[in-house]
Amino acid sequence: MKLKLLLSALLIFAISAQSQIKDSTHIQNHQDQQYPGLGKAASSIFFSEKPWSVSGFGEVNGVNYNYSPMKESLGDMELYYTSLYRLATFFGYRFSDKIIFNSEIQVEYLTDGIEGHTEFNFELFLDFRLHQALNLRVGFQPISIGYINSNDEPLLFYSVNRPEVERLIIPTTWIELGVGAYGQIAPKLNYFVNVVTSLDASEFRSATWVRNGREAFDYSSFAVSPQLIYSPRNDLDLSVSGYFGSVGSYDYEHGGRDLTNQSQLSLYSAYARYTPANFRFLAVGALGNLSDTEGIYEITKQKHGEGQVLGQQVYGGYLEAGVDILHWLWSNRSESKSFVHNNKDMKLPIFVRVEHLNTHGKVAESLQGYDRIQRNMNILAVGANYNLSEHLVLKMNYQFRQDLTPEQYSIPSGNQFEFGLGFEF
Structure with a gap:
């Protein structure tokens, strides 16, 4: 009860907090008040007239399942929670037009109806804005891959939870320690390149692929994550991105021999986003390859x-x-607004999403006979958002989930109803 009261108070504060100011930077993204590689709340310091900024976002979500998730196999409560409370606060400071500090402190409380779990996540990085074609970002930062990882705030995507492809194939939200370079190399072409610490293969799970290996900050191995975004017009973005590197080096014994695992991960993604008038279309694809899965076993x-x-x-x-x-x-709506609504900004988007994923498209021949948990499914999601203002949204959606996994490798699955509230300040 105390937690709910606290979140309610924070929500009221958030909705009535500062509005963001237009950017004066030399790098522009066609989305209003969104700096390259970051969500809207995370971009606040780059648009603030003051040398500092405080911004953030929050979510209060619930999920109702018509089945009982196998919690031990999934490992991450974010994949089977019934209630989630999330608050992220960004603190930014501009030392000069060339050097900008940004940070995020995110606290989450999740429960599955029986047990509760609290998590603290953070980002901390410096941007060095050197030239339109070359800028640097150093520290704990979201890497540039897929669509959601740079657009993970609740007002930037329709569904209550992120699509399964960008949770199980691309392990969003994905933050690593590293150095990134970004800029504009042609009038309509932006790039990002991150060199980051790698994932921890010893924490991987069959049901969720590499998701549980995030944020290991293993300084013994590194990966590169490049992204290109081509925007031929204001309402169209085309992107390709990837992640290439090792997933840790581990010694183990097998068959009386001392061996070292040297797995390499290659993850490719592409998306197209088209936003004409009051419509929004999004297509996202991902393909991953992981070597030496025998060693990971x-x-x-x-x-x-x-x-x-x-x-x-x-x-x-x-x-x-x-x-x-x-x-x-x-x-023909009249002008009317308060701290919880603005008639001019109100929207009621309805959406549909068709999704397919397979966590075991190919399995090593030597492991074919071993027990595993596979997620091979089709998902049809239908839902609606009610945007009371540009800072507050109510969400709901229903997922029809078809499990295509062979029975011996499957875990309980079924349809689910999701509902939530999202805000930013």
Whole structure:
């Protein structure tokens, strides 16, 4: 009860907090008040007239399942919670037009109806704005891959939870320690390149692929994550991105021999986003390859007592379409606003998303007969958002989930109803 009262108070504060100011930087993203590689709240310091800024976002979500998730196999409560409370606060300071400090402190409380879990996550980085074609970002930062990882604030995507492709194939939200370079190399072409610490293969799980290996900050191995974004017009973005590197080096014993695992991860993603008038269309695809999964089986068995069979190749993608119907239902609205609504900014988008993913598109021949948990599914999501203002949204959606996994590798699955509230300040 205390937690709910606290979140309610924070929500009221957030909605009535500062409005953001237009950017004076030399790098522009066509989305209003969104700096390259960051969400809107995270971008506040780059647009503030003052040398400092405080901004953030929050979520209060719930999920109702018509089945009982197998919690031990999923490992991450974010994949099976019934209630989630999340608050992220950004503190930024501009030392000069060339050097900008940004940070995030995020606290989450999740419960599955029986147990509760609190998490603290953070970002901390400096931007060195050197030239339109070359800028640097140093510190704990979101890496540039896929769509959601740079757009993970609740007002930037329709559904209550992130699409499964960008949770199980691309392990969003994905933050690493590293150095990034970004800039504009042509009038309509932006790039990002991150050199970051790698994932921890000893924490991988069969059901969730590489998701549980995030934020290991293993300084013995590194990866590179490049991204290109081409925007031929203001309402169209085309992007390709990837992640290439090792996932830690571990010694283990097998068959009386001392061996070292040297797995390499290659993850590719592309998206197209088209936003004409009151419509929004989004297509995202991802393909991953992981080598030496036999070694990963042995090191997970050595560490946890049970070996994990990871897919050598995984893939997934989704198509999403949404339209704001309030534009036609209430076209002649009068000016009226308060701290919880603004008639001019109100929207009622309805959306549909078709999604497919497979965490074991290809499995090493030597591991074919071993027990594993596979996620091979089709998902149809339909839902609606009610944007009371540009800072506050109510969400709901229903997922029809079809499990295509062979029975011996499957875990309980079924449809689910999701609802939530999101805000930013």
